[in-house]
Amino acid sequence: MTDWLSLIGIGEDGAPGLCAAAQTALARADVVFGGARHLAMIEHRDKRPWPVPFSPAELLALRGSARVAALVSGDPFWHGAGGSLATDLRPDEWRCYPQPSVFSQAAARLGWRLEEVTCLGLHAAPLARLRRDLQPGQRLIVTLRDGKAPAELAAYLAASGFGTADLWVMERLGGPNERITRLQASDTVAPTAAPVACAIALRDGPAIPLASGRDDAFFAHDGQITKRPIRALALSALAPRAGELLWDLGTGSGSVAVEWLLAHPKNRAIGVERDPVRAARAQSNIAAFCPGAGDVLVGESLAHIAALPDPDAVFVGGGFDHALLDALWARLPAGCRLVVHGVTLETESLLAKAHDRFGGSLLRIELAQAAPLGRLRGWKASYPVVQWQVVR
Structure with missing residues (x-):
């Protein structure tokens, strides 16, 4: 059956706001799915609410056997839900009847250029998803x-240093x-009526640098962290691209994984850390900056890598030895960085041999920072770091 699914954008005005084609599609549907608020706007003999948490399974089970309409807010x-529903369907199996999205309507009320605005769906995501965009x-x-969410949003903005x-x-x-x-994030926000959206114009605040x-x-x-200059060189060598997966082995604080995730919102990371306390701390760091984008596993790297999904890049910040080198070289897909x-000294010797065996580039990084030396200042050197970079 072609054209059996109609994706119908519906706004606050309900069915009367639908175009003629959308009203026809709704009238001929055998089953209508939607949120409780949308279903209450229409009359139909078979109305079914979306499951919580959302799943398209019940709707897709009717594929080809009934005409179905799905009511979705705006566009x-x-x-x-359009993307979730259309992913596994042929183009001739569905038709969409959009209305202006909440984002379009909000921009129209404020006179904002929508192409210059960051639009985020936080109706099913933690507020921490905002953190990278607070600039x-x-x-x-x-x-x-x-x-209740606008008050929680205002409190989050204020706690993040953007109360103005x-x-x-x-x-x-x-x-x-x-x-x-209209108010400021530091003001008291009363409970509101759903559906609700918020527009935010940021002033000064502690932004996360883009580099x-x-x-x-x-x-x-706890001090077990790849320090800022070394981390910058690590990310440069890892060269993250959109939508890629990183393995961060011996993740420590998870700082390299977080920086990888901040490079693009579609990036993903899996950390492995033998110390459960550090693993929990790394997971918290990921959740604070990029919630849902990374996981940290507890244990030895060798015990996990066979079962992990193929990575696009791997960073080893600790625990590198002959066994891990051989296991990684056998496991990693071609093209992995x-x-x-x-x-x-032992790891430096191993990296020199690996460089001779597999190629790539070998870099010795020596840094010193100015520090008090009596009444004057001098250079205090850190331990040198050797970086081996190679493409499998």
């Missing part, structure tokens, strides 16, 4: 979970009960 393919002078529009941000709380955009309230090699103070650690740091 089904702009932070909506002075930037504008954001975010969808939120419920009427202008905040527009936008309730029920596009409907007769639309209301927009790799962020200050060590951004990360929780491997970067290893060593501090001890």
Whole structure:
């Protein structure tokens, strides 16, 4: 059956706001899926609410046997369910009838150029997803979970150092009960009516720098951390690209994994750390900057790498030895980028032999920082770090 699924964008006005083609598709549907609020707007003999958590399984089980309509807020393919529903279907099996998205309506109310605004769907994501985008002078529009979420958003902004941000709380955009309230993130925000979105105009605040090699103070650690200048060189050698997966073996504080994730929102990372306390701390660092984008496993790297998904790059910051070298070389896919740091003489010797055997580049990094020397100052040298970089 072709064209059996209709993705219908629906706004606050409900069915009367639908175009003629969308109303026809809704009328001919055997089954209608949607959120409780949307289903209450229409009359139909077979209305089924989306499961919580969301899953398209029940709808897709009707594939080809019934005509189905799916009610989605605004534009089904702009932070909506359209992508999840259409992924496994042929183009001739579905048709979409979009309406203006919440983001478009919010930008239209404020006179903002939508192409210059960061748009995020936070209705099913933690507020920490915002952290990378908190940059002075930037504008954001975010969808939120419920009427309590604007107050939680304001508190998060204030706690992150952006309490001076202008905040527009936008309730029920596009409907007769639309209301927009402007305040600052440091103000008290009353509970609102869902559906709700917020527009944010950021002022000054402690932004995360865009270049790799962020200050060590951004990360929780116990001293076991790849220091800022060395980390910048590690990320340069790892050369992250959009949508890639990193293995961070001997992850320590997870700082390299976090920097990898900050390079692009679609990047993913898996850390391995033998110390459970450090592993938990690394997981917390990832959650603070890029929630949901990385996992940290507890144990020895050798015990995990066989079962991990193929990486695009691997960083080894500790625990490198002959056994791990042989296992990695046998396991890694062609084209994978491997970067290893060593501090001890034994690891330096191993890296020199690996370089001779497999090629790549070998770099010895020696850094010194100015420090008090009596009444004057002198250079205090750190342990040299040897970096081996190679493509499998």
